[in-house]
Amino acid sequence: MDNTTSDIKETVKQIFTEYLRVNSHRKTPERYAILDTIYSIEGHFDVDELYVRMNDQAKFRVSRATLYNTIILLVNAKLVIKHQFNGSSQYEKSYNRAKHHHQICVQCGSIIESYNEELQEAMAKIKLKNFVPSHYCLYIYGLCAKCDRKNKRKKITKIKKE
Amino acid sequence: MDNTTSDIKETVKQIFTEYLRVNSHRKTPERYAILDTIYSIEGHFDVDELYVRMNDQAKFRVSRATLYNTIILLVNAKLVIKHQFNGSSQYEKSYNRAKHHHQICVQCGSIIESYNEELQEAMAKIKLKNFVPSHYCLYIYGLCAKCDRKNKRKKITKIKKE
């Protein structure tokens, strides 16, 4: 683990502690273990993946119910972002992460994270009436390079057959 | 029903017919009834709402399984867009609709559709590497005016009490 990762983990722990204090929630070891595990994960995860990781890697036994409960707190504390891809809820750590959008392949379901400076600027400039924004998510749907190539090969084969 | 609506319905019916033909699917009355009902709905709907509408308004009895099957076809035909808000899948007609983004209140779950010219331009300019985009969805999370006012009142009351 590099220094930056452990620094960030320490910071989010402090933010979470403050959130729990202000909202009169208890500071349980389960909650901190979940936060720590989430901040060890790069990219997206769902509750099931987190459940497996907690038990395998973190060696900390927590129930799914507790995971769901804790994630709600982390989302409210703005330490975790919730997405809804491909049927189930997906989450990702949000503190100190570069703003990115998601390219979702409609064929294989793969998710690519991407960055775009112009878009960030356009988003920053947006004025909303009667709405107080906290964060946004941009999902671009289409075909990933792999599926696009696969489809093109299929098409050529089909034409040759005819 | 105004002329525009019936014109659009006629056009999407043709597009769907062509899609079914190309992909060797059958042109069943159920499929056309579902398409027609969807294009009568303004804004978002989920499968359950569509199910109720089909039976009540369209007087056309279809099972939920058929709704799910048909919606997949319509999404592939690019006549319907799928969203995943607040736990369940939400859909909306997509043909001839102005590009819009969604403002989702994290407190009450209400969805406001909104338009922004600058954003459309920024989106149009984006260049993606190794990805062939078909459409995108932008969700802005935050507080709607109603919930924001509600929270502010609560805060003031709380301060007064202390």
Next chain:
DNA sequence: GTCAGTGCAAACTTTTTGCAACTAC
């Protein structure tokens, strides 16, 4: 000591699947 938080299992919701009947082609 008290009550929020936890684990477990059951319940619930949404979506998918298997199968017999039907119908578009």
Next chain:
DNA sequence: GTAGTTGCAAAAAGTTTGCACTGAC
């Protein structure tokens, strides 16, 4: 006639809830 499509019911997947026990305060 046949294979794709439908309705129904059962199953699956994901999430929430009720309850007894535990432990943070």
